[in-house]
Amino acid sequence: MSIDPSSAFQVKVQLEAEPNGKEPCLGGQLQDKAVWVDESICIGCRYCAHVATNTFVIEPHLGRSRVIRQDGDSFELIQEAIGTCPVNCIHWVAFEKLDELRSQLEALDLQDLGKLPQVSRRVKRNISD
Numbered sequence: 126m127s128i129d130p131s132s133a134f135q136v137k138v139q140l141e142a143e144p145n146g147k148e149p150c151l152g153g154q155l156q157d158k159a160v161w162v163d164e165s166i167c168i169g170c171r172y173c174a175h176v177a178t179n180t181f182v183i184e185p186h187l188g189r190s191r192v193i194r195q196d197g198d199s200f201e202l203i204q205e206a207i208g209t210c211p212v213n214c215i216h217w218v219a220f221e222k223l224d225e226l227r228s229q230l231e232a233l234d235l236q237d238l239g240k241l242p243q244v245s246r247r248v249k250r251n252i253s254d
C-alpha cells in the first residue's frame with residue numbers, strides 16, 4: 126500500500142486551545158498556582174520528597190528540598206506533602222513570582238545542611254600572659 130505524500134498537507138491544523146481563564150498571566154481567582162519551597166527555612170527532613178516524589182527532590186549540595194516540576198503530582202498529593210512539612214516552608218505562589226523568589230534565595234548564600242555552621246576559630250591565649 127502506497128501513501129500519497131501530499132496527504133500531509135491536507136491534515137487540519139490543530140488550533141491553539143481557547144483561553145480558559147487558568148492561564149497564569151490572567152491572574153484572578155482561577156489563576157493556577159506554582160508550588161515553591163522556601164529553602165531558607167527548609168530543614169531537609171525529606172517528608173515532602175517522600176510524599177510527592179515527582180515534585181520535590183532534596184537538592185544534593187544544600188540538602189534542602191526543591192521543586193523540580195509543577196505538573197509532576199496531583200494537586201491533592203502536593204497539598205498532602207505541604208501538610209507534612211514541619212516548618213511550613215512550602216507555599217503556593219503565583220507563577221510570575223518564581224523567578225523573583227529564586228533570585229532572593231540565591232542572594233542568601235545558604236549553607237549546606239549536612240555541614241556544621243562555620244565558626245571563626247578562637248585564638249588560643251597563653252594564660253600566663
Ligand code: SF4
Binds near residue numbers: 167169170190
Ligand atoms: S517537608 Fe519541609 S522541611 Fe522537610 S524537606 Fe520538605 S520542605 Fe524541607
